[in-house]
Amino acid sequence: MGVRGAPSGGSGRVDWAAGPELAFLGLDTLWIQVTGTVCNIACKHCFISCHPKNDSHPIMATEEVLRVLERARESGVRDYYFTGGEPFLHPDILHLIERTLAQGPLSILTNALLLDESICGALGRLFRASEYSLDLRVSVDGITAAENDPVRGPGTFDRILEGGRNLRVAGINPVFTVTTVHATYEANEGRLAFIDRLREHGFERPRVKFIPPFRIGREARRSGGYAPDAVLADGDLLPGEEEVLLCGSSRTVTARGVFPCPILIEEPGARLGASWEDGTRPIRLSHPACVTCHVEGFSCRT
Amino acid sequence: MSHVAPAERVALFGGVYNNWLALEAVLADARAAGAARVFCLGDVGAFGPHPDRSIELLRAADVATVQGNYDHSVGHGLEDCQCGYSDPRDNHFAAISYDYTLRHTSEESRAWLRALPREIRTSLGASRLLLCHGSPRRTNEFLWESTTPAPFIRRLLDDADTDVVVCTHTGLPWFRFLEGEARGLVNVGAIGRPDNDGDPAVHYALLTAAPAGPPAVEIRRVEYDHEHLAREMEREGILAEFVETTRTGWWTTCLEVLPAKERARSRF
Numbered sequence: 001m002g003v004r005g006a007p008s009g010g011s012g013r014v015d016w017a018a019g020p021e022l023a024f025l026g027l028d029t030l031w032i033q034v035t036g037t038v039c040n041i042a043c044k045h046c047f048i049s050c051h052p053k054n055d056s057h058p059i060m061a062t063e064e065v066l067r068v069l070e071r072a073r074e075s076g077v078r079d080y081y082f083t084g085g086e087p088f089l090h091p092d093i094l095h096l097i098e099r100t101l102a103q104g105p106l107s108i109l110t111n112a113l114l115l116d117e118s119i120c121g122a123l124g125r126l127f128r129a130s131e132y133s134l135d136l137r138v139s140v141d142g143i144t145a146a147e148n149d150p151v152r153g154p155g156t157f158d159r160i161l162e163g164g165r166n167l168r169v170a171g172i173n174p175v176f177t178v179t180t181v182h183a184t185y186e187a188n189e190g191r192l193a194f195i196d197r198l199r200e201h202g203f204e205r206p207r208v209k210f211i212p213p214f215r216i217g218r219e220a221r222r223s224g225g226y227a228p229d230a231v232l233a234d235g236d237l238l239p240g241e242e243e244v245l246l247c248g249s250s251r252t253v254t255a256r257g258v259f260p261c262p263i264l265i266e267e268p269g270a271r272l273g274a275s276w277e278d279g280t281r282p283i284r285l286s287h288p289a290c291v292t293c294h295v296e297g298f299s300c301r302t
Numbered sequence: 303m304s305h306v307a308p309a310e311r312v313a314l315f316g317g318v319y320n321n322w323l324a325l326e327a328v329l330a331d332a333r334a335a336g337a338a339r340v341f342c343l344g345d346v347g348a349f350g351p352h353p354d355r356s357i358e359l360l361r362a363a364d365v366a367t368v369q370g371n372y373d374h375s376v377g378h379g380l381e382d383c384q385c386g387y388s389d390p391r392d393n394h395f396a397a398i399s400y401d402y403t404l405r406h407t408s409e410e411s412r413a414w415l416r417a418l419p420r421e422i423r424t425s426l427g428a429s430r431l432l433l434c435h436g437s438p439r440r441t442n443e444f445l446w447e448s449t450t451p452a453p454f455i456r457r458l459l460d461d462a463d464t465d466v467v468v469c470t471h472t473g474l475p476w477f478r479f480l481e482g483e484a485r486g487l488v489n490v491g492a493i494g495r496p497d498n499d500g501d502p503a504v505h506y507a508l509l510t511a512a513p514a515g516p517p518a519v520e521i522r523r524v525e526y527d528h529e530h531l532a533r534e535m536e537r538e539g540i541l542a543e544f545v546e547t548t549r550t551g552w553w554t555t556c557l558e559v560l561p562a563k564e565r566a567r568s569r570f
Binding site: 025026028072073074075076077078079103104105127131132133134135171172173188191192195205207208243 | 389390391439440446447448449450451452453454456457458460461557558561562563564565566570
């Protein structure tokens with residue numbers, strides 16, 4: 001994979017030599033930041049400050065993604081994730097989806113704003129033609145415009161649901177993904193109510209995933225960042241935690257190199273290197289955001 | 303780990319889920335089909351009635367059994383089934399099912415469950431088989447047809463140093479062999495509940511050694527008196543949703559764990 005230099009930014013206060021070491025079990029899950037930090041909206045809770053003009057991680061060249069896919073096939077990767085930014089801003093996105101689905105299951109994280117009938121029809125055809133699963137993770141931050149739009153932008157709630165409906169008509173049941181910026185969705189009761197409301201919106205078999213906010217990127221400005229000393233220490237990890245945490249068996253590739261997870265790509269110190277092999281070594285859980293995954297038992301997997 | 307001597311034809315099933323009637327039917331079918339050995343890949347409990355009955359049948363027939371996550375949990379009296387679900391709806395039904403099985407399993411049965419091996423290695427003709435519950439590396443790993451690609455199967459086989467991995471845990475049977483090779487993976491499905499296709503019958507796998515190439519895999523459909531089981535479940539006060547699945551062949555619970563492809567074929 002090509003590398004044009006490490007990203008700028010990051011908190012700058014993290015001691016990357018500190019924190020407990022996490023074993024690397026092998027590359028099961030590969031995240032590909034196909035559109036880097038380039039997005040068509042600028043959510044207030046975005047953990048990597050994605051924005052229409054933020055190209056600190058630029059859109060990956062099609063050939064570069066195909067090279068990564070070939071290397072992943074040789075390595076026996078189990079499943080793939082496309083993220084960004086907004087993946088459907090990639091000019092070759094349908095081609096990349098088709099190539100990925102030829103070698104394994106794929107989840108795509110999207111804000112659904114570009115999912116019109118035409119592109120959903122194409123996605124439905126790719127899904128039916130593949131022997132592997134295709135999931136669309138549609139981000140929404142509440143079950144009303146009043147909850148969602150202050151976070152994701154005016155008018156986005158209705159457009160998100162429209163994208164979701166277009167997917168459903170095409171035969172794809174989206175996974176609605178909620179970052180729990182509203183306390184209602186931290187508890188089981190609120191989550192079940194959210195599921196019921198999705199049913200009322202016409203999604204008969206609602207699929208959901210709830211994600212805790214990560215207090216970095218733009219979210220640090222919304223909610224206040226982590227305290228610099230709120231980090232994990234040696235001995236904090238539970239036995240077998242590498243099987244739960246994404247970074248125990250996953251890496252993220254961007255146009256700028258290899259990172260342990262999709263959350264930390266704007267932290268220059270988190271960058272593992274330029275080559276595939278750089279990503280296969282164990283990491284230290286040095287960043288305060290690692291505490292969020294540890295405490296919540298959270299994984300970004302679908 | 304334990305080793306079992308080689309054979310030319312073997313029967314393998316998983317996910318008994320307390321369905322002792324289906325277990326009786328599968329054991330009879332395997333004998334009739336000429337299986338030299340019969341293996342159970344774990345999860346003897348869950349879902350159905352009277353857990354001890356299935357365990358007694360397995361012991362009486364001397365079925366070599368792998369320890370599933372349920373068997374480990376029930377054997378050690380753990381708080382939950384370790385099924386590996388993440389959706390609150392799936393966990394809700396899993397907890398109800400586990401509570402019933404744990405309360406109705408005798409101490410003698412629990413001691414037997416505790417002693418089961420996590421994997422069994424054996425041979426089928428020239429093929430080395432590794433029998434496990436979820437995957438060779440994790441008891442509760444879900445290996446679904448639509449999320450277990452060929453390159454990953456190759457890696458599992460290399461890491462486990464075997465030719466064929468045989469597993470269960472998902473409840474849906476499927477198999478995939480590497481192109482041009484005799485190596486691959488067989489998921490035998492479950493005999494405790496139907497495989498979400500509108501047919502109350504259950505399935506298991508019959509593997510026969512081939513002179514060259516991969517073993518022949520037959521996913522065998524077995525009918526049993528599911529109405530009898532459904533009535534027993536009702537008498538035991540088991541949840542109506544589970545009884546409905548036994549009668550109709552469609553899953554009504556623990557559906558959120560299904561990958562997109564498998565869910566698209568589902569009625570609910």
